[in-house]
Amino acid sequence: MSATGLRVHATGAQCLVEDLGRQGLTSIGVGRSGAADRGSLRRANRALANEEGDAALEVTLGGLVVEPVGGPVWLCVTGAPCPVTVDGRDVGADTVFSAPAGAVVRLGTPERGLRSYLAVRGGVAVEPVLGSRSHDVMAALGPDQVAEGDLLPVGRPGDSQPTVDSVLPLALPALDEPLVLRAVRGPRDGWLAEADRLVSTSWAASERSNRVGMRLQASSAEAGGGEAPVLRHADEAPPLPSEGAWRGAVQVPPDGEPVLLLADHPVTGGYPVVAVVVDIDVDLAAQARPGQLVRFRWTSPR
Structure with missing residues (x-):
């Protein structure tokens, strides 16, 4: 056979x-x-x-x-x-x-x-x-x-046998509901003029998102027909050298639109990290469809 x-x-x-x-x-x-x-x-x-x-x-x-x-x-x-x-x-x-x-x-x-x-x-x-x-x-x-x-x-199965016939489904919001991600303050939030804007803004997952990172844009409701709010780099912030990057880090490039790093992120990055999403919520972030609303909520490190 x-x-x-x-x-x-x-x-x-x-x-x-x-x-x-x-x-x-x-x-x-x-x-x-x-x-x-x-x-x-x-x-x-x-x-x-x-x-x-x-x-x-x-x-x-x-x-x-x-x-x-x-x-x-x-x-x-x-x-x-x-x-x-x-x-x-x-x-x-x-x-x-x-x-x-x-x-x-x-x-x-x-x-x-x-x-x-x-x-x-x-x-x-x-x-x-x-x-x-x-x-x-x-x-x-x-x-x-x-x-x-x-x-x-397909590999050779181990000696253990399956003992369940189902698993708990993944808890995901409906597509018209925001995906809420818990985050702790990042090590470089001082490089941003208004770091709290991350949690006060409703973001939308961009169509340019992929396994490297979820790119975020301020939602159309936030923009209100005018200039969309962004996370601006602080004027007095010194240049930031490249440093280690990690899954769940929220980097802010010069255009002010944050990027949440996912599974295939680079090993280093030079943009300030305003927040780090808790690990279990990064799994949820990987399930966001383009256009879906995303909200961040500050949480305390454990």
């Missing part, structure tokens, strides 16, 4: 292999990368009795179609809730389900959120690069972007 795998028939807007990323390599200029929504990846893997960092497929706005080959597989879809069918039969997101060889597994467009995760028992076993199976879009590092016609190998 041939080895078990997933044949890809369609990918949707973007489909990437992602795990929890490359750790401990920033000293040589290699970022961590990994799943944009780490919590959703972990939930799917735990449901399938995988290692929590096993690789899965990160699917943007649905559209993925795969077919098990070589034998049946157990699957689970988490993250942005989307319709999931096996040969046209609805199985739903956030559930553990089986698909026989030759079946057509299809992910539809999520009702809210941006990125869904299709995990398979045994993990997606493409060849790792520098210790990870994650695709880093900024560094063009890791396995290639998943393409139609690919046959993705």
